[in-house]
Amino acid sequence: MKSLIKGSMRGLAVLPFAALGALSASAQEISEVSAYVDNSYLFLIGGLIVMFMAAGFCMLEAGLVRKKNAAMQSMKNVALFSVAGIMVWLVGYNMAYPSETILGGWLGIPTFFWSPVEDLATGYAASSDWFFQMVFVATAASIVSGTVAERVKLWPFLIFTVFLTAFIYPVVASWEWGGGALDAQFGFSDFAGSTLVHSTGGWAALVGAIIIGPRIGKFVNGQVHPMPGSNIPLAALGTFILWFGWFGFNGASQLAAGSFDDINAVSKIFANTNMAACGGVIAAMILTAILYKGKVDATMCFNGAIGGLVSITAEPLAPTMGASILIGAVGGILVVLTVPLLDKLKIDDVVGAIPAHLVCGIWGTIIVAASYGNAIMIPAADADGAIGVSYMGQLIGVIATGIFVSAASAIVWFALKATVGVRPSEEDEIAGMDKAEVGLEAYPEFS
Template identity: 60%
Template sequence: MTIRSFLTANGGRLAGALAVTAMTAAPVLAQDAEAAPAAGADTAFIFNTLLFLIGGFLVMWMAAGFAMLEAGMVRSKNVSMQLLKNVALYSIAGLMYWVVGYSLMYVDVTGWIGSFGAYSWPDAGVANEGDYSVASDWFFQMVFVATAASIVSGTLAERIKLWPFLIFVVVLTGFIYPILGSWKWGAGWLDAMGFQDFAGSTIVHSVGGWAALAGALLLGSRQGKYGANGQVQPIPGSNMALATLGTFILWLGWFGFNGASQLAMGTNSDVSDISRIFANTNLAAAGGVVAALILTQIVYKRVDITFVLNGALAGLVSITAEPLTPSPLMAIIIGAIGGIIVVFTVPLLDKLKIDDVVGAIPVHLIAGIWGTLAVPLTNGGASFGVQLVGIAAYGVAAFAVSFIVFAILKATMGLRVSPEEELSGLDVAEVGVEAYPEFIASRVR
């Protein structure tokens, strides 16, 4: 029997059945309508919380990206040290942000600083916490602070002692970053002025960059990096495959970094905005890659993969201050300028004899400043004057406090390994486990 003949023979019975179904369903539909507001609130809570959790574990995965990037950019004799530093700093960041950091950043902020004390969330089984789970918000904010510490790790690689570095991480993640973050994200004085930094080009990346610069100035350059006549001696990294993998992991994690900074996913409008943020984030990274690719060919007559990888990261940092309002073309331009910044800033640092092993200062500090300045180009609610005030305030505070902490550590514990330990490698001197033991042994023989 065909569908048409079935409907012809049974149409009357089907119509009657549908009518009965409609009448019996009417009371249920009315009940559903009455329950809709409560269900809508629950749905918004679930999706907002899910956004924080998914965004949080994506940003947490960036810790692996930093570890792989740094492992590839340093020499073989220092790889274990970089891996150890990254897993340690992520763990320290998590503990310190619970002990004191979150409260300093978000609880009872007076304009300049929050409250001291460990943060806690409701006990299990609490039915109503507001618009999102409190623990999910803490988790999402916590993974950001680890990013700032990772920036410092890469710059100071291959010559800093382990324990002074980790003590600095305690101060950075527990006090420096949270207090500075409260100025904007904790509804502090910069937020009242109208300073705009959507996901942290300045608050996260330039703060980490200023701290890295302070450490680099006090620590000095690696042996053999700069000659007496000003000649720069390139020190190639050990593994470009790892560095490339790390870059792609960071690129992936950045969708959580920027996308979840929308802070809400309970409405169609929020989800639409998150989609635009994802798209603009990807376009900016691609723009940074292509700009660095072309420019290195023009300037150096060959393409340097380290510039290209950092071009991607600089594009990502640049768009982080405002990933929502730019058009697709503007997102590409903002990211491309970030890539250009890398190509020109790396040799400038070498002229100043500032040794930045992974290029974190150009990527996170300089591109972070650029991205923050670019916000008024697409966001009518921002002004260049206020953006400059914010950049200057974060720069002075982050650099000054970091410099003081590093100076104290240098005077008391010493920051730098001995020349002999630096020559043998920090895997042997500081860690005791070599990343490539067979390779090192065969090379020595």
């Protein structure tokens, strides 16, 4: 091999300048193709890892529901992923990345049936990007699934998922990632989706939990009745899968890996993402030990990890590793404090998705401004006309997302409630959704 290299170098030494110029152009083209391949691989591998998060959500939810609902919860997660894929192809992707917007950039003009247009100039294979974006949409739907578990019928839930994945989520995503109003007018920054993905799912879940109501027996005579999950080890497995999946979620959101700077950025994102999860776990453990007389709540620990991960998702590149731990730790604390608050408000969130995804999504989005040394209080343009990240710009993004997602979700939930109905009968809910909706049980030997 060494002799071949030396021979090639001798050949280059005697080539005319014109030929050397041609080789230089050829090398440049090869470099472009190499970056194209590397970037596409980042999307594909990142997308595969994020797709595995669907299994994480499934295992976490199946473990945290009662055994009479575990089969139903498992099937819902497989079904919602399938619905998301079809809706993103049908209209969702083109809604999130519109070729034309109206209403000042707040709404993209939808076109149907996405199809790839491959072009070396884009820097990546079109289908690789589509796949990566599609699995993000499924994540938002999974958040809703866990919150409203054990008391929603299958088909109404899937109908809601259609609207969430085809319209609600894509509209919010378009506001920044599609170059819409939040990006253009307020400098809003959400690197991988603390608000655009997680808070979107969290707002939809919160509205659903309020409209559908709590499970039978959860709140009686002013008392909160705990309903422990059926399989804590399975929930722990789901947590680890989600933790693993987040490296694809955040890392591949760099959107490029074909240069020295980009691959270093991906590496730093991996490290910061991991540290935020660690901070969330330890903070949740310490706080539950303080609040519960030395007892460490395992489910709070699991959601502390998720809360830490959600918190760092809005900006996993700019902070130091130490700052990432602190950002994640605050997320873990918020999870522990929000769970009893929801109980006081009689909002039944079966898996704790609202604290982990909505509350921590808001926190992670606001704190982005602190990750930039020149962060300002209000949106302002620099000399080049670019609007910098500001606390007010981030807050506007949070509020706009909350208002739109809550209103749109409420319309869909109320419409379903008034037509096909969303809850099973009292008899079916008490018997369990496995028997009522699925026709089989997850643990028949324990019946």
